[in-house]
Each structure stands twice: as C-alpha cells, then as structure tokens.
Amino acid sequence: MTSPSQAAADAGDLTLEPEGEPGTPGNKGTPELAGRTPRQLAWLRFKRDRVGVICAFVVGFFILVAAAAPLIVKLYGKNAYDLYGQDDGLLNSSGIPIKPNGGISSDHWFGVEPALGRDVLALLVYGIRTSLLIALAVTVISVATGVLFGLTQGYLSGKTDYFMGRLSDFMLAFPQQLFFIAFSPVAISLLVNPGEQESWWVRPFVLISVQFILGWMSIGRLVRAQVLSLREREFVEAARISGASSWRIISKELLPNLWSTILVQATLLLPVFVTAEAGLSFLGVGILDPTPDWGLMFQTGANNYQSDITFMFFPGIAMVIFVVAFNLLGDSVRDALDPKTLR
C-alpha cells in the first residue's frame, strides 16, 4: 500500500493510513523534508509519549528480571526452594515469621514465606518467570491463531466466514473460567499415566493449552472486521487485478495493515493471561508447589493474611505494577501506531 506522500516508504513495511502530514512535527528547524517510513513516524510518536516510555522501561525491567532470575538470586545468595524459615528458626510454631513485617531482615529483604519459610524475594523473582513465560506462550499462540483465523474468515467471506464465525461464537459462549478449571485435570490425565509422577512440563503445557483454546477468538474477530473493510479498498483491488495470488494479497497487502492491531492486542492480552494464570494457580488447579509462581504466593498469602499480611503485598503490588505498565504501554503503542483513534 503506497500513497503519494509515502512513495518512498518501504511498501512491505509497517504501513499506516496515509496521513497527509509530510515530514515530522517537532522538526521545525530542519529545512529539508526528510522522508520517513510509517514505522519511523510511529517510533517518533512513541518516543514523545512520556508515560509510554516509562511503562516500556517498567515492562522491560520485569522481562529482564524474569530472564536474569538465576543470576539475581545467585547475587542475592538465596534460592527459591530452600526452606530458610524452618531451617534457620525464623518461623514460630504456627509457621508465621517471628520478626515483624513478614520477617523482613538484612538476610531476607522481602521477608520469609509463612508456613514453608522460603525467601520471598527469590520466590517473587522466579515467580515472574513462570507467570510471564506461560502468559507469553499463550499470547503468541492465541494471537497467531486469531490472526490466521480472522484473515481466512475475512478474506474468503461468504459461507466460510459464516461457519467460522459461528465456531468462534460458540467458543465465546463457553464459561471461560470454569472451562479452565474443569479441563485442566482432563488434559493432565491425558498426558500423565495414573500412578506416574507428572513431569515438570505437564502443568505449564496444560495451562497454556486450555487458555489458548478459549483465548484466540477476540483477536480473530477484530482481525476479521479489519480485513472485511480492507478487502474492499482500492489497493487490494489493484493487486487482485494485476494478478496477485491470494497469498500475496494476504501477506503483502492485508497483513502489513494489521500489524498495529496485532501489536496492540498482544500487549493488552498478555496481562490478561498473566492474571488468569495466577487466578488458576490461586484456586489450586494451576501450577503446584514447589514451583515458584505468583498465583501460589497469593494462595499462601490468602491463607495467612490474618497473621502475616505483609507477605501479600509483594506479589500483589508487583502484579499491579506489571498490569498497569502493560495496559498503559498498550495504550501508548496504539496511540503511536494509529494516532487517529481517540481513547
């Protein structure tokens, strides 16, 4: 898709609507009109959005912590599995940290976990890993499926569109949370023989698949709606008349126009999956102890809130910051990619 003002733009690049504003604002001193690709324009717009940049840093921080968890824990000198509280006598007889504020000390910066007595900082850092990896996997698979589904649906239209639409309606009619709860054991029983110890990958795999099965429809619908309107545009018609194959039209004409939707939706979906995963683990049907996980930390916290409320704050606040940052980042990305949409 090209337009006069963007004739120089790379056609296969991330392309947006023609904007009618040549060059970039904020460059008043420059006499020459530099040609910029839409991607550069979006990047410039994003860089000016202070909230967006801060949130990008916060999100980056979380990802970094997740990636560097073993290193951080090594530097910190604790690990996520040792029962420091029990071994070092930091818990009283009912499993509550003896020191005030959840046992925060110079040894255990965020305190020790009630009952088992693991180190909270180490748990938190490793917990991000579990939650983020699962959510990331679900997001990637769901978005890919949703885009493929929506593209097919919108591009082929007619009967195919109708039946695929009914299929996604049907999937949407399932009570999601209940489905997640109900089908994890069924899925686990498929993968694990009775009496056998389940391998470490079974739970994450099951969590990813059940969430994926009911997670791709919303983006599929959005993509379908966009494709339906794009399909009728002149540049697609031109491509079709010039004999382009369906595959070329989809990959070179339609897909580049969908990137902003895909990117924004992916950023907004990820925190949803993170909290959904934590919710399942909180309910006891997700990740199981001793794997460090935020949902399990909430479970421990909820069981001990009356005697040790400090513990609850660490996963709680970490998750609020994470979700807020991701949501704001999603909004900023949308603003940068598609400045016409008003929030």
Add this chain to the structure above:
Amino acid sequence: MLRFLTRRVLGAIVILLAITAVTYFLFFVLPSDPARLACGKNCSNPDVVKAIHHRMGLDLPVYQQYWDYIRGIFVGRHMPDGQNCPAPCFGFSFVNDQPIWPTLTDRYPTTLSLAVGGSAAFLVIGVGLGMLSAWQQGKTFDRVASSISLVGNSVQIYFIGPLAIALFADNLGWLDHGHDPTWGSDPTGSFSGLVLPCLVMSVIFWSNYSRQTRSLMVEQLAEDHIRTARAKGMSSRYVFFRYALRGAAASIITIFGIDLGSVFGGAIITEATFGLHGLGTLAVNAVLGLDLPMEMAVMIFSASAIVIFNILVDTAYAIIDPRIRLS
C-alpha cells in the same frame, strides 16, 4: 418482539446443546478411560474399573450415553446400576455417591447472589463514576477518577480480598466477613455477609465501566442532537441524563452482556477468596477430587445460567435502543 425472543431462545438451545455435547465428550470420551479418573490415581484393581464402567454406562455406545444424560436432565432416569435418579438428573457424585442436583440447588444461591450483587455494585459505581467524569470532563475529578480506574483495572480479587477483610472487617469492624447467604431464614444477615464480597468483586469490573461510560458520554455529548437540545434552551442536566445517558446506555448494556461470563468467573475467585460455598468452589473441589459428574453438572448449569442471562440482557438492550432490529 415475540419473534426476536423465539429466535434468541432457539439459538440459546442450540448453543447449550453444543456446549453439553462438547463437555460430555471431552469429559467422558477424551481421556482414554474415565473410570481411571473416577477411581483416583492409584486405581489398579480391574474389578473396580469394570464396576465403574458399568455404573457409568460406559459399555453403551457414546451417543446413547449422551442421549441418556440429556434425557435424564429433563425426565429423570434409572442409572445403569439400578439407582433411581429423579427429574433434573445429573447423575451421582463419584466422591460421595450423592445425587448431584440437590448439591447444585444448595450451592447456586451464593453464586447467584454474588453475581447479581457484584454486578449491581459495579454498574452503579462504574457508570456513576463514568458519568461524573464526563460531567467534570478535564477537571481534577476526572483525572483522579481515571487514575483510580486504571489501578482498579489492574488489581486482583485474590489480592484486595484479604486486604479488605483485614481492614474493613477485622480492624475497623465496619463490614461483616463474607458468609454464605440464607435468604429464606436470615435476609438481613445474608445481605450484610455479601456486602464485602460484592464490593471487592466489583472493583475489578467497575474501572472498565467508568472508563467506557466516560468515553461514551463524551462522545454522545459531542453529537449534533445534543447541541440542538442545548440550543433550544433545555437544561444541561436534562440533556445529560435524558439524551446523552440514553444514547450511552445501549453500549453499556452490550458491554455488560459480553462481561456476563467474566462476572461468573469473578464470582468463582471471590468465593475462593472469601471461603464461600458456591458453584465456583464446588467446581474447584470437584476438579481436585476428580468428580467428573459434578464438574459436568456445574459446567452445564452455569453455562445455562449465562445463556439465560444473556437473553435477558439482549431483551433489555432491545427495549432501551429502538434502533435495534428485532428480527
């Protein structure tokens, strides 16, 4: 209107049949042997497995099993092992052999009360806050409200629930700890036991509604007919409530209809957080105890409830927005 309702109900029945079929096949057919699930992880005695097979009617063809199951819900049935199961028959629990229907009727009031109370709370708070924000557009209140909404949108029931109990119930003593309602015998006690859970549950929802309501109202207020009404000399309050709100209401109801499933999901988490005994905790316990018939029944029961409420919402939608084509 009648035609619209008939179409909606027929559609709902098709959806429900499909959901029950898929659920049934996933539960009873997909795992290579449901008897294995039924008798727990350390099941090796072939006689036990065989007995369970027979009891579950697994020696019959699959479609026959499904048909028996669905028929049992409406007319009751004799289980393959001879046990009688009266009209709304969802079979017997694997865990304690009790019929399932009484357990369901025992548990659903909690979930329903939570869902209705929570929805009422988040609609009132969310829409109210959104309207105030739109009214005060650009002023301090608007900005404060939108920041609160942003955070509210990002907290979790299982995080703020325990905090709220510790603060409002344990320390300040303003509200009751959450407990299961018994509407028949103790209406006031039931109500006060639900206030805290419903409020906590509403937090994760109302932020979305206040944001949506705000932007819908702002959009509406910029419309031409609003300007005309103002120009005619109508009071801004009248225009705000009668014109703009009515325009926004249809979209709010649509969003609510889409959210019904999540409301149920929220109720499940709220039940677990507050230790209430509703369908959610029933489902979780059934899963942990591998009680398939119970799980299946909760699934069908809740799916039906969501579908029925969806029809109600659609009908309300049609009443509020006359532009909706009913056919």
